[in-house]
Amino acid sequence: MFNPTRDEVRNFFIEAWRKYQAREVLTPLETIAADIVAQHPEYHAVVDKPDSVDRDFPPEAGQVNPFLHLSLHLAIEEQLSIDQPPGIRAAFEAACAHRGERHAAMHDALECLGETLFNAQRNGTQPDGVAYVAALRRSAGVGPLA
Known part of the structure; x- marks a missing residue:
């Protein structure tokens, strides 16, 4: 890796x-x-x-670390390109529709990813992709997957 x-x-x-x-x-x-x-x-x-x-x-x-912010953007772009974790692309598209602007939706995703990484680090676990996608769906005003 x-x-x-x-x-x-x-x-x-x-x-x-x-x-x-x-x-x-x-x-x-x-x-x-x-x-x-x-x-x-x-x-x-x-x-x-x-x-x-x-x-x-x-x-x-x-202070906001600009390199961290840019790195999170890059990570999300990669996630979207391969739809990993599964469902991230659809959740992001819903966030774009909800916000009406891709960059604003990206910042919603950044918040969700940051929270996911923080929780994983705090708990000593792998990042929870399902919780991450669910958080982005919630921020977009979309309910959980059926």
Whole structure:
């Protein structure tokens, strides 16, 4: 299983964004990453600086870690592409219809994924894909699967 370090993830986003801005050839994954960064102009100043790799973003100081946020976006895009966990694609489509805008629905999914990962870490278990999909369905105003 691919398990990049914090620095590798951060460098990936920084390099994908640099290549995107320079109009260089991107890999398919870099294209997705650059598109995600493009949707977040509030993070451009961070991603534009290679020294951001070493920066901390402590939540207790009221900071959002932009690299974590971008990584969660990327994870959800991958999940949607393969419908894993099963039902995530339909739940996300319902969230898009409910919110009327894909990016807003993506942020709903980010919240659900973040909660799922937090619970798994807290409980020392694997992430519960069924609970994750159910949470996204609830956020979309859709009931549980029959």
